[in-house]
Amino acid sequence: MVEKVGIRVLTVDDSRTMQGMLRKALEGAGYDVIQGGDGVEGLEVLQAADPVPNAIITDINMPRMDGFEFIEAVRALEQYKHLPMIVLTTESDPEKKARARAVGATGWIVKPFSTDSLVAAIRRVTA
Amino acid sequence: MSGDMDDILLVFFQECEEQLQELERGLSALSDGESGKETINAVFRAVHSVKGGAASFGLENLVRFAHVFESSLDGLRSGRVAPTPEIVKTFLKAMDVLSDLVAEAQGGATVDTGRIEESRAELQAIIGEGSGGAQPQQDDTVPADFTPVPVDFEPVMADFDFGDFGFDEEEAPAAASLVVTFSPHTAMYDRGDDARNLLIGLADVAVAHGGTSTVTCETAALPALAAMETEKSYLSWRVVLPAAVPEESVHAVFDWVSDVCDVTITRDGGSGPSGGESAPEAAAAPATPEPPVPEPSAPVAAPLEATPVAASPEPQKPAAPPSIADKIMAELPPAPTPAATAPIAAGNTTARRPVEQATIRVDLHRVDDLMDLVGELVIAQAALESIGQREDGGQQEMIKRIASMKTLTRDIQDAVMAVRAQPVRSVFQRMQRVVREACSMTSKDVVLTLEGEDTEVDRTLVEKLSDPLTHMLRNAVDHGIESAEARIAAGKSPTGQILLSAGHRSGRILITIKDDGGGINRERVLATAIKRGIIAPDAVLTDDEINNLIFAPGFSTAATVSDLSGRGVGMDVVKQAILGLGGRVTISSVEGQGTTFCLSLPLTLAVLDGMLIVAAGSTMVVPVSSVVETMMVNHKDIYMLPDGANVVSIRGACMPLIPLASELGLGGYGSGGLSEEDVILVVENESGARAALIVEDIRDQAQVVIKSIEKNYRQMSGVSAATILGDGSVSLILDVPALVANALGRIDTRPSDVRTGLAA
Structure with missing residues (x-):
């Protein structure tokens, strides 16, 4: 059994493949993982979550509510103002990066990710 | 561990x-002139998702192609490209390539490189974009240090932007250490960024270059505690x-x-003491509007002797030193090399194939319905039990309950x-593609609607429909639809x-394939059938x-054997496939106006009436589906043919009489020893021939489980199968068409002769 580190991460991605990989990577590192299939669901899961997650990893390109809108919506809620939010996407377009930054993202990881770098990233933002 | 990955790969x-x-749906909507934002986004997202997932598994061929595809779709999304019919056609073709690449990754046939290249060039x-078809990938998608990863997680590339690990930089030759001064604006904290992350990022860079970082916190700007504003x-x-760290990494x-x-970055020449405010810019730097105060989340503890080196043993072994990675990429020609993915395709995936469709996704409400019924x-069971315990036995009540139980069972069966x-x-x-390909091979222009x-059918049926439909649609394009010239002439x-x-019709599913082609040329069909014996x-x-x-079997009217059909095996x-599914095929055709094939299939392969x-x-x-009518035997209507076989005349129509017991080899009847009690079942096979x-x-009519x-x-x-009856006994389910064919085959081998025999 992996030792729990007592940190909860919300992952938001419409790809079940990606969700599966994230869950495996994060749970393998001892994190508690909750998931949402798009921005709308992510927001629901976030608000229903108890305890509140320590960090969020979100995709950009999703149906219904995309990553930018999701980050913005989360940031609009006072209690999540400082919640670290990392974008995980295949894109590395500087404009999009700037937009993510502007809406309040904490970091940007390019897919495909390695477990090590993902865990390192979360460790940094949740340290 | 790898079992998990297999699961995810399956997903x-x-x-x-x-x-x-989704892509197919979107593209056909596009070709119907429906170019709404949602449609385009959905199409884009579909390709994007495939690319994203493929990248995670190191399926390089797939990623590269998906990337080019995605880029062109992005053109569509941004409005730079209009969805003209030609362009949609290109996308459809690309979709076919993409789907083949997915199949290839699953252990299917290797996709022809020429096809990929052609489609890529079109996209x-x-x-x-670069007509050369050369390296399409920019910094994104297939990053330079992307190495094909065997199906395992390990060192896929990651790029954590606010703290690049910097292992992808050349060693800096200068021996001078690098001095970085960094003073955040209040805005940075407002945004939720943490200075600590950046310091850790720098420490990581130092580690990546085999050294450590030394951090000094500048507290001079701190006002007295009373004057401090917590958010500033x-x-x-x-x-x-360390000197080895290049500025780019910082x-x-x-x-x-x-x-x-x-942020300022200076090289400390080593000669000049790196004391205090050595960098002149550093003085100018903290010229932030407000005087400083530690922000809550920033580490206030003054001189942070950052040796997080040991504290954060982040396992980032310089995964793939850039030089090597570049070499790998250089050795990879722009065209996807089968070799690159070969280990994946050949190794892990092949064994996985049979399992591929082992799960289904079900609407939640259906499961809820089922749950209700089970409740x-x-x-009902509790009620029965309580009746059973009653003194008087509760016969009447029991019968009533059992009747309602029967309804319930039926409902549950339906729900399942x-x-x-x-x-x-x-x-x-999938048939859209079949028609598309058939069109391009026959140079015909056909629209499939x-x-x-x-319409819903049991999933096993859905899967088994694919092959017969493919054959029939190819045939429809190849033989059914005439050449453009002939059509214009007509x-x-x-x-x-x-x-x-x-559609559903009386408990069966009816599938119709209707073309507006030339119809069946009966004279030619007849001539051919005679010629082929x-x-x-x-x-x-x-x-x-x-x-x-x-x-x-063995019939083909095509003048020449075409690529597509015409080998006379298709139909x-x-x-056979349709019959195997318990279905029937009928044809109707009007010369000059087209042909219609009707497939009638049972809704399920699990239960039959x-x-x-x-x-x-x-x-x-x-x-029941094969029984036309039942009647008592009337000896007057039975005639014996010279070869010993019997026929029965029913309302003037003669049909072979087959004693079931002897046909099954169970004895019972000798030659024509019929009893008055016997019953005749008139059965019909798929082509309408009766026996x-x-x-x-x-005994009864009932639903039986196959x-x-x-x-x-x-x-x-x-x-065809067996079933278990209400009394627990095993019973055989007869394959009537096969039985009849067997019996007739024994009478004579060729149907035509049977017919002439009957006519005699």
């Missing part, structure tokens, strides 16, 4: 399948990094926050079937129309019978 392929369907042409930024830092760390902090079943039911859409949409894609539009529709030269056949000849195989009959003392099941089966009795006899015993001619 990925499943998802690819869904995305490809790039759309957005006016007062601190700045000075970080000394920039990368601050990339994310460059607009909300001041009722539990209640609903869970297994799937819309035929997935198969129907789908109707009733939401006063039709040069574009052929094929309609593929599905399928029928006797003097046989007299009805139009319907002639139409049905195209299903005969025969189609018929059966007639319980008795032959040689055993109870057997005849599918009379003699059975001893009809149990494979092949799986538990072996295949038997004339018996």
